Amino acid sequence: MKFSWRTALLWTLPALIVGFFLWQSSFATPPASMNNKNTASTRMTYGRFLEYLDASRVVSVDLYDEGRTAIIEAVDSELDNRIQRLRVDLPGNSPELVSRLRKENINLDVHPTRNDGTAIWSLLGNLIFPVLLIGGLFFLFRRSGNVPGGPGQAMSFGKSKARFQMDAKTGVMFDDVAGIEEAKEELQEVVTFLKKPERFTAVGAKIPKGVLLIGPPGTGKTLLAKAIAGEAGVPFFSISGSEFVEMFVGVGASRVRDLFKKAKENAPCIVFIDEIDAVGRQRGAGIGGGNDEREQTLNQLLTEMDGFEGNTGVIIIAATNRPDVLDSALLRPGRFDRQIQVDVPDIKGRLEVLEVHARDKKIADEVSLDAIARRTPGFSGADLANLLNEAAILTARRRKDAVTMLEIDDAVDRVIAGMEGVPLTDGKSKRLIGYHEIGHAIIGTLVKGHDPVQKVTLVPRGQARGLTWFSPSDEQSLISRAQILARITGALGGRAAEEVVFGDSEITTGAGNDLQQVTSMARQMVTRFGMSDLGPLSLESQSGEVFLGRDLMTRSEYSEEISSRIDAQVRSIVEHCYNDARRIVRENRIVVDRLVDLLIEKETIDGDEFRQIVAEYTDIPEKEQYTPVM
Ligand SMILES: Nc1ncnc2c1ncn2[C@@H]1O[C@H](COP(=O)(O)OP(=O)(O)OP(=O)(O)O)[C@@H](O)[C@H]1O
Ligand SMILES: [Zn+2]
Numbered sequence: 001m002k003f004s005w006r007t008a009l010l011w012t013l014p015a016l017i018v019g020f021f022l023w024q025s026s027f028a029t030p031p032a033s034m035n036n037k038n039t040a041s042t043r044m045t046y047g048r049f050l051e052y053l054d055a056s057r058v059v060s061v062d063l064y065d066e067g068r069t070a071i072i073e074a075v076d077s078e079l080d081n082r083i084q085r086l087r088v089d090l091p092g093n094s095p096e097l098v099s100r101l102r103k104e105n106i107n108l109d110v111h112p113t114r115n116d117g118t119a120i121w122s123l124l125g126n127l128i129f130p131v132l133l134i135g136g137l138f139f140l141f142r143r144s145g146n147v148p149g150g151p152g153q154a155m156s157f158g159k160s161k162a163r164f165q166m167d168a169k170t171g172v173m174f175d176d177v178a179g180i181e182e183a184k185e186e187l188q189e190v191v192t193f194l195k196k197p198e199r200f201t202a203v204g205a206k207i208p209k210g211v212l213l214i215g216p217p218g219t220g221k222t223l224l225a226k227a228i229a230g231e232a233g234v235p236f237f238s239i240s241g242s243e244f245v246e247m248f249v250g251v252g253a254s255r256v257r258d259l260f261k262k263a264k265e266n267a268p269c270i271v272f273i274d275e276i277d278a279v280g281r282q283r284g285a286g287i288g289g290g291n292d293e294r295e296q297t298l299n300q301l302l303t304e305m306d307g308f309e310g311n312t313g314v315i316i317i318a319a320t321n322r323p324d325v326l327d328s329a330l331l332r333p334g335r336f337d338r339q340i341q342v343d344v345p346d347i348k349g350r351l352e353v354l355e356v357h358a359r360d361k362k363i364a365d366e367v368s369l370d371a372i373a374r375r376t377p378g379f380s381g382a383d384l385a386n387l388l389n390e391a392a393i394l395t396a397r398r399r400k401d402a403v404t405m406l407e408i409d410d411a412v413d414r415v416i417a418g419m420e421g422v423p424l425t426d427g428k429s430k431r432l433i434g435y436h437e438i439g440h441a442i443i444g445t446l447v448k449g450h451d452p453v454q455k456v457t458l459v460p461r462g463q464a465r466g467l468t469w470f471s472p473s474d475e476q477s478l479i480s481r482a483q484i485l486a487r488i489t490g491a492l493g494g495r496a497a498e499e500v501v502f503g504d505s506e507i508t509t510g511a512g513n514d515l516q517q518v519t520s521m522a523r524q525m526v527t528r529f530g531m532s533d534l535g536p537l538s539l540e541s542q543s544g545e546v547f548l549g550r551d552l553m554t555r556s557e558y559s560e561e562i563s564s565r566i567d568a569q570v571r572s573i574v575e576h577c578y579n580d581a582r583r584i585v586r587e588n589r590i591v592v593d594r595l596v597d598l599l600i601e602k603e604t605i606d607g608d609e610f611r612q613i614v615a616e617y618t619d620i621p622e623k624e625q626y627t628p629v630m
Contacts, residue, residue, distance in 0.1 A: 044072075044086040053100070059083060060107035067093035067110070095265065101168070102235070108168040164239040164259050166266075170226040177220050177227050178356045179349025179381060183342050187211070187228055190315060194232035194268045197313060209305055210316045210335050212276070214323045215342030218382030221319035222274060224342065228317065229270040237263055237271045241278030241318075252279070252297030260304040260314075268313030276318035280326045298327060305335050344380050346459050346604045347373050353381045357388045362395075364402040372408055377430075377459065377603065379415070387415045432498060433458060433466040434596040436510055439497025440468040440490055442592055443584055445614055447626045449486035453611070457604040468494075471607070481531045484521055489577040489584075491518045496581035497592065522573040523566070532569040534562075584626055591617040 044052075052058050052074050059073040070088045090097070101108045174184055193200060193207045200207050213221040222238075229236035239259060263271045273279075279297050308314065318336060320326065330336050345353055351373040358369060376384065388403075390411035395403045437456050444450045451470040458466045470490075495511035530536030585592060591614055598613070599605055 042084070042086050044088050046088060046090060049086075049088045053104075056104075058101075058106055061101055061109075063090075063098075063108070063110045067098075110166040164237050164255075164262070166262070167226075167229070167236040167238075169233070170230040170236045172223060172226040172230040174227050174231055176356060177223050178352035179345035180220060180224070180342055181349075183213070183224060183340050184227075186338075186340050187224065190228055190317075191231045194228075194234055194270075194313065194315065197268070206309075208315070208338050209308070210318065211338045211340060212323070212331070212336040213317060213319045213340050213342050214321070215319075216321050216344055216380060218380035219342045219344055220381040221342050222272070223381070225270060225272040225317040225319070228315075232268070232270075234313075235266050235269040237266075237269060239271075239273055241273055241275040241280065252293055253300035256297060256300040256304055260308075263314045264308065264312060268315075271314060271316045273316065273318040275320065276330075277320045277322040277325055280318075280320070280330050282325060282327045298330075302329055302335065344378065344459050345384075346457065347377070347602065350376055350379060350384060353384045354388065357385045361388060361392050362402040364404045367403060367405055367408060372412075375412060383415055387411050390414050430458065430600055431596065432502060432506070432508060433510065434599045435497045435501045435592070436494035436508075437466040437468050438592055438595045438599060439493035439495070439581070439585055440514075441493075441610060442588055442595070442614070443493035443496075443581055444468070444470055444490045445611060446584055446588070447486045447489055447580075449480065449483040450490050451487075453607045455604060455606045456599060456610060458599060459603055481525070481529075484525055484529075484531070485573075485577060488518050488521050488573065489581050491521070492574070492578045492581040493585070496578060497585045500582055500585045500589070501592075518574055518577075519570065522570045522577075525573060526566050526569045532573065534565060534569055580626065588617070 049058075049070070049072065052072075057075045059075065061073075062071045063069070064071065068090055070090055072086050072088055073083050074086060076082050076084045098108065098110075174188075177184060190208075190211060197207060213224060215221055225238075226236055237259060239255070243255075259271065263269055279294055279301065281294070281298075305316065316336075323339070331339070351369055354369040354372055372387075376387070379387070387408070388411070391403045391407040394407040394410055398407070400407075437458065441453045441456045444453050454469040454471040456466075456468045491514045494514050495507060498507045498511070525531040526534060594617075595605070595610070595613060
């Protein structure tokens, strides 16, 4: 045979790929330094391991390298029952072994390959492998005629490697999750579903399949999902949305399939998908069409969720901080139809989180957790955990026996330095935001036709530095003119209060979002609902669902002259409402001041308490005081 570069490459390529796998798996086995140096490198044969199992000497098993290597802890009967660590080479991924270990209550952890070895190796691995594979595929396809095994063989290299993690027992309980009581209460039911499904199926109730946890990073969504598994005593499968989205077509989808297959085999169990927005973005959105791979993965996820009954005992919990970008198909009944908000904790919540994390630390008596909670508005659960940990590290470094206030102070600085968006600690801006929020809330309470206040809070969230929540009174599709005016007035309440209290020159950019809403509502009154002096005309067509770029599509169907008349009408509506808003704040200044003080002290006031305080200052029933007219 004549030597040719092509043939040479053809044979070296598979060798390289195989070599790469071997090389990678040598990193995948845990480094000895991770464990006790002397014992972790001691090997044990599979046969011995089975004997140890029979003799109930195995305490825990950690599986690495796709189930090919195990690090076990076993009782050494010769060495006065000391625990020894041993490495076992397993014949391969064995579901029987896993179910036996679980049945015998042996601590089992399955570790994904990716997290083992050092970061740089896995990064290199992730880069080299795709390059080799793509190169190889390209080459093989060009030569497909006379390649041993043909391209089909090459394709199978792309087959999925299941990269989800399984914890037989998470060991996390609801007690370990603090400061998010509402979310915990709602999830208590899911625990019951898993523990006592008969109770629900007996009366024909369909058990929900999916729960979506919505909230900013570090608020404990993962912890909460683990706690559900822990409370129910079921296994916990987890994967991150970004891990689903892979370079090779079909890998993401087959990962989803694998994950669900494993989950069903292990039911009842929890499947946790972190960062679901990475796969679950609106299909077809984005410039230049969707990402095919991601869409296939999402479609597979939807198919899997439809493909099993809620009663199989698999409950899928997903987490996101971007619910707005999710494909609406995910939120339909029978999929993630339960949505639970997990917020940054308020002052009381922060104290509880601190108490949880102080349990395992030595803290001096002089330290007041309450004082720390006061000083840390905007800190998430993870920030607080990090804070106590930093303080403990400083304590050890300073060779003290217990954490003192000095270490806490230094740790607060360190944590704040690493956080996005500096939280509100300074008095003046907190007051200003307090007035802004109370402005919204007082108008919402006193103006007829406005939805009632659900809660007012100074706990920042995303871009907002404070928030007022209104509970929509009931599902209504028709909204009256007076109601829209009430909403516009309410939305202007924040800016109005700032101006009344601090004067013209002190108003802030904080109302930017409010003003956008106000303008849009007023504009729609004029152009869509015929609610202005321009008469009952529809001057603009509905812009359709508003998402990424679509709102640019609003069609103008009127002349420039009408356009300026529309502007004048919009302006007059907004001005009228703004005057009302300022007047209401001025006339109720005493109660507004009192509410702001209370808000600054407590950070959150709920709707009932809010209304009760307002009622102390006026005998006119709420909602009857101001009726929007124009
Ligand atoms: N509510 C809480 N109570 C107690 N500890 C918490 C709480 N929230 C966060 N923590 C601590 O912070 C760590 C990280 O939280 P977790 O990973 O659950 O947050 P997350 O909401 O899933 O964040 P991300 O969105 O970044 O994944 C937890 O392991 C825990 O130590
Ligand atoms: Zn506002």
